[in-house]
Amino acid sequence: MSNRLNVGVIGVGRMGRLYAANLAQRVPNARLVAVADQKAGLAESFAKEYGVPKFYENHRDLLSDPDVEAVAVITSTSTHKDVVIDAAKAGKAVFCEKPISLSLEDANRILQVVEETGAFLQMGFQRRFDAAYMGARQKVEEGIIGTPVVFTSISRDPYRPPLEFCDPKVSGGLIADMGAHDFDVARMYMGDVKSVHAIGGVLAYPEIKEVGDIDNALINLVFENGGLGAVQLSRNAVFGYDIRGELWGTKGSLQIGYFRQTPILIMTEEGITHDVVPYFIQRFESAYLTQIQDFVDKVLKSEKPSITGADAVAAMRISLAANASFEQNRTVEI
């Protein structure tokens, strides 16, 4: 393969724009050659703004373009199965934003096609490429905290998403949509999960009940190796975006994450105040870039994907078990 990868982006809504802009301007060994979006005019306007040569409404048109060597699939989760399978069959290297799908059946079907076609599939879990989470992984590998035995992970949004997005049928709901990231890094640090217990409720936004979701959940994990985990999910960190983790080992501990965006302390009669990272775009700006850069590098070097479809399925299994645990108020084995 050449030393520059021709990439197409399928889906240029909010997250897709971010990926496409990174590929257009900030990934030196990528060339953004095409974008597609089923929403009329969206791909075209993006293409004009960023100077992308080609644009399509139908993802199949993009996939049949021989200039396109690889695609990033940033469409809504419910379409992942069709688009990823089409891309795999078209012989493209595929990057797919998490979660892999809304059902285990869809996910397994994707994995099956990926195996049959031998397609390259790398999943998007940008937290693995964040300096904090990567750095913690390195510290663990250096043995600084001994054997990690407990991992706690916090994901809290500054406000609730639009109600239609809260709908579990669209997004998977709080536990699957937000928790996917926590379950994925939990596996990265601690290995596979054996059993799950979840509690939750509608505590801050009564209207969420209408769509059948919750706004807070606490999920305890037992790992296969006997280690323990706790995941805290919330939609009401009204002050900002709260993404943190703690790793507890036999010889030490790591605290992961931070609150402050601007390194300024304001000191007035009200006390000492600083601002907070507002949301995930700001918190993970670098991680998203590093992640898609990693995808391009892996494809160009013919190396294995950093995060596989099997990783995505493993995270999904935890989500599904946590949802079942919450609904049935019991421990669920995986």
Next chain:
Amino acid sequence: MSNRLNVGVIGVGRMGRLYAANLAQRVPNARLVAVADQKAGLAESFAKEYGVPKFYENHRDLLSDPDVEAVAVITSTSTHKDVVIDAAKAGKAVFCEKPISLSLEDANRILQVVEETGAFLQMGFQRRFDAAYMGARQKVEEGIIGTPVVFTSISRDPYRPPLEFCDPKVSGGLIADMGAHDFDVARMYMGDVKSVHAIGGVLAYPEIKEVGDIDNALINLVFENGGLGAVQLSRNAVFGYDIRGELWGTKGSLQIGYFRQTPILIMTEEGITHDVVPYFIQRFESAYLTQIQDFVDKVLKSEKPSITGADAVAAMRISLAANASFEQNRTVEI
């Protein structure tokens, strides 16, 4: 009652010495008039060191001393029932260090006698008198975070206690001994607990298995009002003593606690380092003083106890349910 309270301390081992020294030197409106300890010579040597007029081996001798108006019971938990009941029957105001007893039966017997005798009984949960936890309570009452809906509480020891103390038959074990504090402040902020789910394991000190205890536990709580709680207990915070909490409300959040003991940052080629509060004596030095001062004040003013026997029993019920949940791997209702 006069403006100064004559107090006797029963039990002058590690914690008892702390209470007795506070009463002797740092509580202006208390007069430490007697100490008792069943260990030969211990009460006498303390009395000589601190100038306490009287000392006894048998707590009943102290209780029959008419000079003694109130007693602080700081003996091992297994003796609480007998000593507190004797003190209540002797007409003394009683302060009793947590936990109230090792069994619900003993605890209920104590409460029964307290009710029959009309004795004043205040329980010791010093965390309620710590500036951080008190301050958080005040912020909640001021409405700064709206309605609190999630409380998470961390208690981590820097090393495991002696094995004999880990023995659940002596101390109640990790969940009852350490968790009692977390369960108590959880109730202070969030009200009564409806159900509990606990996971745990022997992850850092294999020898703890010999006495039948664990060294790490994660406990999720559902409160009567629908709120959620998470308690994290550990014996392997090898860097120091880790006592923290978070309160999440509909309008904001509070972070409670701190790590640093000495306000010095050391900046060398190894990075930026600071020390950590080593253990509970240092972390809660002021809280223990404030707590026993509060007991003396309440008795002198004939006010109600700040923390009742019923509070202690409520915390114990959560501990017992958490232990049952862990052993049976299921949700336990309270």
Next chain:
Amino acid sequence: MSNRLNVGVIGVGRMGRLYAANLAQRVPNARLVAVADQKAGLAESFAKEYGVPKFYENHRDLLSDPDVEAVAVITSTSTHKDVVIDAAKAGKAVFCEKPISLSLEDANRILQVVEETGAFLQMGFQRRFDAAYMGARQKVEEGIIGTPVVFTSISRDPYRPPLEFCDPKVSGGLIADMGAHDFDVARMYMGDVKSVHAIGGVLAYPEIKEVGDIDNALINLVFENGGLGAVQLSRNAVFGYDIRGELWGTKGSLQIGYFRQTPILIMTEEGITHDVVPYFIQRFESAYLTQIQDFVDKVLKSEKPSITGADAVAAMRISLAANASFEQNRTVEI
């Protein structure tokens, strides 16, 4: 000498009350036997509140009391010369709150009498007994930062004192009154000062001009050993009490001090906020106790004073040079 020291306190105004209360209740090997204050009734009311056996209006009456073995002189600075000399001549061990006097002549006269009488004189500079400043000294002695070469020291008040106190004729003014502490710890870490340069102004409180003082000053120091120092003084840290320092060595650096009083972070839509230590009484509560405890210990053990009159004079010389430098806009050698 016995194992308990009989102490009298001369001056029970704001600071004197603090010292006397510590001696009455919190210094186990001291006995507060007498208090004196020239303000009618003040000593008497304090004595009744704290159960002190004797009280006087004239400090000479206290000094002629044979029960009094040692005195703490906490009167206004302008009276230090007479009271300390009287106490030294009366054969009492003397603790004297800083600054030693308003003029070098008075200070030298005190030192002369102390030498002639062989009296024990320990000066009060409580910052030396603060955990942060003591801890930093220990880290330096352990060699952790190599050779200290630069020391910067910050003292900022949350508001201006009453105008009559700002008057340099009463308090010595900003540089002498506040800076004395910084100059003293500067000498503790870095040794004697060779030259001084000061700039300053009335920048926050125009009315301070009326009494001839300033509200902000920046003072650079060159030490005898070639090291450098910077002292920052201000009356307008409106958010709280700002006492910090930095020690820069050839192998590392130390940051000394802290802002937060209550270990609570408040997280709302306004950002993340914490409170601040309000003023010196709160910031140095422990240091004042440790300092007077140290005085009692040193007298009882017949050891040398921890901070001598010569130390106080050395700090004063820096203040006077800094004042001269500011007024004449030039470097002043000491």
Next chain:
Amino acid sequence: MSNRLNVGVIGVGRMGRLYAANLAQRVPNARLVAVADQKAGLAESFAKEYGVPKFYENHRDLLSDPDVEAVAVITSTSTHKDVVIDAAKAGKAVFCEKPISLSLEDANRILQVVEETGAFLQMGFQRRFDAAYMGARQKVEEGIIGTPVVFTSISRDPYRPPLEFCDPKVSGGLIADMGAHDFDVARMYMGDVKSVHAIGGVLAYPEIKEVGDIDNALINLVFENGGLGAVQLSRNAVFGYDIRGELWGTKGSLQIGYFRQTPILIMTEEGITHDVVPYFIQRFESAYLTQIQDFVDKVLKSEKPSITGADAVAAMRISLAANASFEQNRTVEI
């Protein structure tokens, strides 16, 4: 002018590479069309690595290229005068990295030509484009701290540069080379400087004496408006790169800057440790990008330069006065 600017970079050594790489890959409305470097082969190898169409050894060849609309001058300071003047005369818009020159004569000559030719000249002081310093400026403009009256600024390098670079004849020395940034932001916040007093010494690296420079300096400033400033410069922040500032106003204060690079706390028996920003490339990575983006935007929009040559001369005057003050041990008016 078109909506994309054709830029050439003169000097692709360490800093020049950074600017050229940003222009090649991360400034969307710039096109890097040529690079030049007098060191044989350097421009060519950079051009090949980054796909730059043209490369030169002599900057005059680049300047005579009609495709080049604007140039960034990132050569060694001693060549700034010739290159900037050539570029101005060639009708190019010019970005010039600080400091403008080593002598006031050279700087004034540059300004004269810029005025005569009407050339666009924007100076590089990247700290003005750092989120922390920009944010503080905004807070001041919002009135949050009232009137700023004191500014303190810290610049500390983690190690000494190569001796040849320390040589004041090459770099201007510690005060001119490092202090330029502090003097520039001081002017941004507080306005022009009236007088200066500097102390300094060779305290950490004795070998620096050989080239006639110092490794530590403390510089006090009096501003025209009566405000005060303190600048602290050092080469021995052995733990990392220490860039901070404080702004003190009549209603509050701002703390600017941070130490930690990776948001991980490592907690072991040695205490709690975090890493430190290693050096300026990491600390100001975003600021360098924002700055050159700003230059491109300003040229394309035909707006005035954000930082003028006069700004650079004003900063240089403070450096020269501080050097004179240090050498002559006296206050120097500007």
